[in-house]
Amino acid sequence: MRIAVDVMGGDYAPGEIITGAIQAGKQFPDTELILVGREDLIKKDFSQLPSNIRMHHASEVMGMDESVESLRKKKDSSIWVATKLVKDKEADAVVSAGSTAAQMASALLLLKRIEGIDRPAISAIYPTLQGGKVILDVGANANAEAKQLVQFALMGKTYAEVILKMQNPRIALLSNGSEEGKGNETVVAAHQLLKNTQLNFIGNIEGRDIPAGTYDVAVCDGFVGNVLLKVSEGLGSALFALMKKEFEKDLRGKLGAALLLPGLKNIKKMMDYAETGGAPLLGVKGVSIICHGSSKARAIENAIRVARDCVGGRFIEQMEVSIGQEGGS
Amino acid sequence: MRIAVDVMGGDYAPGEIITGAIQAGKQFPDTELILVGREDLIKKDFSQLPSNIRMHHASEVMGMDESVESLRKKKDSSIWVATKLVKDKEADAVVSAGSTAAQMASALLLLKRIEGIDRPAISAIYPTLQGGKVILDVGANANAEAKQLVQFALMGKTYAEVILKMQNPRIALLSNGSEEGKGNETVVAAHQLLKNTQLNFIGNIEGRDIPAGTYDVAVCDGFVGNVLLKVSEGLGSALFALMKKEFEKDLRGKLGAALLLPGLKNIKKMMDYAETGGAPLLGVKGVSIICHGSSKARAIENAIRVARDCVGGRFIEQMEVSIGQEGGS
Incomplete structure (x- = not known):
């Protein structure tokens, strides 16, 4: 298996x-990793690479906030070149923590x-009281029609399985x-469509059910999904910041916090996207793993594991079967 | 001042x-409180009422999940009767923790x-790292057009002021x-409209800014607002549940938790809607304070305080002035 990074x-x-x-390369010696990017920069800090890791030069970089239009002029950008390796069957998957818009556009084109x-x-794994659950879309489609929400459901199902x-x-x-009639116009219409699929559709859930984890796949449009993920991230950070402040007020707090450190660390770890690593872009004919922009080594290592699982599990073929079964929905 | 409860x-x-x-009645002896509901039930547990509190009989109740249509047949329901006291100038404000849909319909009609x-x-006060901030709409309008988002902004501004x-x-x-161009179609259009108002419009914020509190009034449609509030509530509860579980694992955790109890209670209090009490329904010609369905005595007491502030601050007149100034927006 060959994975372009x-x-x-x-x-x-x-x-x-x-x-x-490099960490993933050690963990998965059967996997060939292709580092796509500027060779001079790679060589500068990593003069010696393990035998299952090689470089593939790409001279350009797509900036995080760069418009997708400029991708057309940057055909030697790392994300375009890495995705092209997949298209040309020189790699089985691509992993990136760069601009999601550029990664999605490269995959689409x-x-x-x-x-x-x-x-x-784009899906995310949300840490809940009942383990990690799938939420999608979390950002690719700010506007989505009812039938697209059904497509998200089908893709989410395959990912979960x-x-x-x-x-x-x-x-x-x-x-x-x-209740069945609750929602904006799109959601009310999507509910009716979902009822008529073969999916294990459990109906509407509310915001408070998201962290409770009473579902396996939660479907929403990319605007709502983005807001919900970012509010959750923000609230988690705010609560930990508040706790830190409260606990540093006096000796009693400091001592208590020291005692609770292992427990708090467990919770932080549970909420840490790095443990998940990355999620496949859903709906394209190839494995493209999207990582959080602030991914560090451990997140990338885990994202490469996800890429391996996708390729090994014949994810794209399974997705095509799922979508095909529901036909004209 | 007379407030119907x-x-x-x-x-x-x-x-x-x-x-x-009763607690509010003691706190505000200058205010007359009118308890609207079944006299037999009130008398059963409260045989003696303070001199500034009196009863006003209403024989029916609107259930929490009852359809708004049934309000037309329940003209002796407590929320209808209490709101009618305001219409008939027999009360200056109404406070309710009952069905929000019924309260809104009564106010509209x-x-x-x-x-x-x-x-x-409907607005909510969101507890942030920089104090309580206003979010609206949080549930009245699952579908909202761009010009309505501007109206929410104007109403939120008056409420905040x-x-x-x-x-x-x-x-x-x-x-x-x-960025300015980000959002679904409605939000992108609303951004352009908001730029052309006299409001102190600071542009788009993201979900993670909500708990950070880098704004005073955040505007969204009622679908997004509802999801965001309920996710926040759910995540807060989930985190406290996780902490409890982690901390009860061993003696070290138990001891630490005992030491941190005061600090954790401060945080819980900060996140407690009961401290806010209630928020006025915005956009109707009369003061109608909406309380959380699970309000206990302290929340009701605070909601009555909010009602007093609205009446005393000539909230409705101020709102009419704000809306009038922006004219045809």
Whole structure:
């Protein structure tokens, strides 16, 4: 198996990305890793690479906030070159922590959409009281129609089954009320469509169910998904900041905090995206793993594991089967 | 000042509602409180009422999940009767922890909309690292057009100024990215409209800014607002549940938790809606204070305080002035 790693993308590129790839290379000696990026930068800090890791030069970088249009002029950017390796069957998957917009555009243009899917979606694993659950879309589609929400459900189901090994995953529709008629126009329409699929559709869930984890896959549009993920991240950080402040007020607090440190660390770890690593871009004909922009080595290592699982589990083929079964939905 | 309290609405009605009213009655001896509900139930547990508290009989109750349609047949329901007291100038404000839909419908039908407002909105005070901030709409409008988001901004501004005593409040638009072009179609259009108002519009904010508190009023549609509030509530509960579990694992955890109890209680208090009490329904010509369904006495007491502030601060008149100034926006 060969996995292309975009070493130029992300807040800690290229150092942490390369370190993560080297760690993954040790962990998976059967896997060949291709570091895509500027050879001079890679060589500068990593003069010796393990035998299952090699470089593939790409002279340009897509900035985090660069418009997707400029991708057309940057055909030697690391994300484009890495994705092209997959298209040309020189790699089985691509992993990147760079601009999600650029990664998605590269995948759409080079790998193409799976038939029956209007637009790709991005999923996230949300840490809940009942383990990690899938939420999608979390950012690819700020506007989504009802039938696209159904497509998200189908893609989420396949992801949950093939990669997360969930059996007959419970699919829920995120709404502002649990009753069938609740929601905005799109969600109300999507509810009716979902009822008529073969999916294990458990109906609407509310925001408070998201951290409770009473579902396996939660479906929403990319605007709502983005807000919900970022509010959760922000609230987690704010609570830990508040606790720190409270606990540092006096000796009693300091002593208590020291005693609780292992427990608090467990919770932080549970909420840490680095443990998940990355999630496949859903709906394109090739494995493209999206990592958080602030990924460090451990996140990249885990993302490479996810890429391996996707390739090994024949994720794309399974996705095509799932989408095909629901046909014209 | 006379405030009508719907004692039949809410999870803990009528006991906690009446207790809250009695507490408020003691705190504000200049205020006359009118307990609206079944006299037999009120008398059963509260045989003697203080001199500034009296009863006003209403034989029916609107259930929490009852459809708004049934309100037309329940003209003797406590929320309808209490709101009618405001319409008939027999009360200056109404406070309820009952069905928000019924409270809003009663206000719309009896008190009517403020000119220039298409639909009323519900606001919430969100506890942030920089104090409580206003978010609206949080549930009245699952579908909202761009011009309605502007109306929410205007109403939120008046609320922040008159009730929360904020000066020149910073108005932000919640989106999936801070850049001007980010958002779904409605949000992108609203951004352009907001730029052309007299408001102190600081542009888009993202989900993670919500708990950080880098704004004074955050505007979103009622679907997104509802999801964001409920995710926050759920995540707060989940984190405290996780901590409890971690801390009860061993003696070290138990001891640490005992030491940190005061600090943790401070944080819980900060996140407690009971401290806020309630928020006025925005956009109707009369003061109608919406309380959380699970309000206990302390929340009701605080909600009555909010009602007093609204009446005393000439909230409705100020709102009409704000809306009038922006004219045809």
